[in-house]
Amino acid sequence: MSPTVSSPASTGAAVSDPATSGPVATRPAAAATPWTALRFTGVAKRFDTGTLALADVDLTVAPGEFVSVVGPSGCGKSTLLRLASGLSVPSAGRIEARSDRLSYVFQDPTLLPWRTAQANVELVLELATGAGRAAKAERRARAEQALRTVGLAGFERQLPAHLSGGMRMRVSLARALVLDPDLYLFDEPFGALDEITRLRMQEELQRLVHGGTCGALFITHSVSEAVFLSDRVLVMSARPGRIVAEVEVPFDRPRPPELRFDPQFGRLAAAVSEALTGAHR
């Protein structure tokens, strides 16, 4: 545990410095502007029905940074992700994200039931067109690798119907990993899982996502999940959603499961909960 690393900006910079030297060669634009995984500036979203879902949201996700958003249900958390991914356009404000380099993990595994685990992971590689499209053999190898990473070696040829809920979510994670994105968007991916599977998935997720240069925006309504996984936790108010509090989580990585019983973990979780109840009022 190192309380000295408190600023997420410096964490992000530290991680991205060695990394930007890599992408610079292939992406000259990255050298000109310091590269952010995701940035919202004064973003608002009003639905066609007239409901104001989000009002004046500012947020940044630095490369290598894991940011969670917690908030009461119906506060526009999912809208936030749909905006970030480009599935939906903001009514006001600006969103900067490299939409061609992101992976979206849905609330449900969203697997195609007629495709095997392996074929479901390969799907997103098949959909790529033009120069970015990998050859068939490479697609297979990458999908196999991704499934191995999430601990599903040996289950490649199973149909989703023959996998458990947790395994289906792992396939969904593998499908996100295989794209090797700059930004992960998670929409309450573990919400439907039982408590034990959920805790295990949290530990595996930080192992999978952390350590690279990719940023992650994680939506959840579990406070302990947010604190355990994140470098920063953002608290949203009830509709219209806006960010009302920000809690930094300075723990080192990888974080052991016992961290959840640490007094400082408890204090941070309490701070998030307090902000959440304040936002709910």
Next chain:
Amino acid sequence: MTSPTLTETPSSDPVSGIGRYSDQYRSQGVRRVARTVLPVVGTVVVFLGIWLAVSYLLLTPQRREILVPPPQEVLTEALLRWSHLRPMLRALLLDVQVSMVGLAIAVLLGVLAALVMSQAPWLERGLYPFAILLQVVPILAIVPLIGLWFDYGFNGRVVVCVIIAIFPMIANTLFGIHSVDRGAHDLFTLNRATRWQRLTKLSLPGALPSMFAGLRISSGLSVIGALVGDFFFVQGQPGLGTLLSTYISRVQSTDLFAAILLSSLYGVAVFALFSGLTSVAVGSWHGSGRTARADH
């Protein structure tokens, strides 16, 4: 065997224990066959019983000959007489051709029409009323027109067959395409799928179970369509429908019943064939095609 010996056997004599287990499996298999076959046999027996009761108990001998000849007479007077059965089988063969060609065209055109409609809401709003029109138009009203445009033989019958069988294909394919998971569509949008990729990798496979449900209905309708076509278009070789109207006009009741039985059997066979096809095609991942849950 009494219960004390039963509890002792597995530990003291494993061999006989294994024997007993396999016996148990065998009797389970027999029971499963019995469960599927017995209800069918039972209903057939009840059906024959009602048939016999109606012809012998309700009707006088003269009326019996005309209205409901008993089953054994249908068998001996019509089905077992080659001179009677032969024209029926030839007619059936023609109906098989008409209905299968008609069904193939209906499936092709129906799926194609649904695909076109699924591409844009305005296309669906514009075209779907015509599909409904095809469904509700009295076939009798357009028969002269079909005869005029095509012919009064094979082609005309196939067209009637297509008109009768196409609507379930259109409606079910469209329903299947619309019921594909929204999240999966988002996934395709996020990965910049082309229209073609979305169609071939998501909409069509996702719609397959509904398409097969439509196919089962359409296959039955295509048999009806072939017989209805026979009634109207009497040129060329006679179909079963043609024979039915001949038998009625000549009061050949045993032949009439035999022909009805044959056409019903063909309808059942077609339905069973396409139900079987469904479980082969989508049974592994979709519940609708699964006949038995062998894996759990």
